[in-house]
Amino acid sequence: MSLNIDVDITQANEELEGLREAKRSLEKIIDDYVNVGNKMKENWSGENAYKFFNVKYKRYLDRLRGANDELKKLIKDIERTIDYIIEIERQNVGIVENQRR
Numbered sequence: 001m002s003l004n005i006d007v008d009i010t011q012a013n014e015e016l017e018g019l020r021e022a023k024r025s026l027e028k029i030i031d032d033y034v035n036v037g038n039k040m041k042e043n044w045s046g047e048n049a050y051k052f053f054n055v056k057y058k059r060y061l062d063r064l065r066g067a068n069d070e071l072k073k074l075i076k077d078i079e080r081t082i083d084y085i086i087e088i089e090r091q092n093v094g095i096v097e098n099q100r101r
Contacts, residue, residue: 009082016078023071030064037061 037057041049 009086012078012082016075016082019071019075019078023068023075026064026068026071030061030068033061033064 037053041053044052
């Protein structure tokens with residue numbers, strides 16, 4: 001592989017690991033949010049509790065899960081793109097080697 005592609009792939013993999021870490025952090029936030037919500041549900045009742053859990057809590061949890069899903073898709077897209085670039089570079093190296101013969 002050419003040096004520029006190696007550097008770009010290395011940097012892309014480093015950035016990808018940062019996204020994976022962000023996803024793990026977001027998953028922990030979601031888990032903590034659900035745990036706190038469950039504890040609150042045990043100790044809170046009435047109309048205000050119903051409104052909070054069925055409107056605000058659920059809406060925010062759906063947004064967190066949606067963000068997590070989008071982040072997962074982004075990571076998979078970047079992984080596929082990196083793999084594609086590596087494969088193209090391998091094919092290009094093979095073409096150049098065949099032309100030299």
